[in-house]
Amino acid sequence: MPTGAVLLALSIAWVPSVAAQEAPDPEARIAALGIELPSPYPPIANYVRAVSAGDLVFLGGHGPCELTEADKGKVGRERTVEEGYETARRTAICMLASLKDEIGDLSRVKRIVRVLGMVNAVDDFTRHPEVINGFSDLMVEVFGDRGRHTRAAVGMASLPLDLTVEIEMIVEVSGE
Numbered sequence: 001m002p003t004g005a006v007l008l009a010l011s012i013a014w015v016p017s018v019a020a021q022e023a024p025d026p027e028a029r030i031a032a033l034g035i036e037l038p039s040p041y042p043p044i045a046n047y048v049r050a051v052s053a054g055d056l057v058f059l060g061g062h063g064p065c066e067l068t069e070a071d072k073g074k075v076g077r078e079r080t081v082e083e084g085y086e087t088a089r090r091t092a093i094c095m096l097a098s099l100k101d102e103i104g105d106l107s108r109v110k111r112i113v114r115v116l117g118m119v120n121a122v123d124d125f126t127r128h129p130e131v132i133n134g135f136s137d138l139m140v141e142v143f144g145d146r147g148r149h150t151r152a153a154v155g156m157a158s159l160p161l162d163l164t165v166e167i168e169m170i171v172e173v174s175g176e
Contacts, residue, residue, distance in 0.1 A: 065094035076122035088134030
């Protein structure tokens with residue numbers, strides 16, 4: 001083999017893969033973002049926060065773990081799009097806490113697969129995707145491309161506890 005080909009083969013072997021570069025350590029990313037995961041709250045009715053089935057984890061409807069008055073009310077009346085975005089982001093933090101509680105280590109996440117974002121909104125409100133971006137943006141910040149997901153962002157006439165946002169998520173995980 002010519003010397004140049006050997007050097008090329010060796011240099012390629014030492015280049016980190018694109019997948020490795022796009023797979024940040026989620027727990028390190030959370031810390032770098034200054035986020036501390038809260039304790040997940042107990043369910044408010046007869047259900048569980050998360051269920052594992054094979055390599056999928058289904059997370060039930062969540063709002064923020066530490067609910068404040070700023071997390072309640074309709075977007076387009078009591079809440080702005082920006083306030084809804086922040087509530088969706090705080091909901092993402094709560095869901096990360098529930099996910100970690102269920103799987104133990106967030107580095108097991110292979111992919112955020114599906115998200116359903118529900119926005120408590122006035123009848124003529126149409127900017128639901130902008131609100132739920134608060135959730136989606138954080139998933140990408142934490143997991144890189146593994147955080148990109150399919151999604152529906154829909155309006156609701158009301159949500160439990162008058163929440164501004166409620167979100168469900170399906171996550172693919174690797175074995176332990």
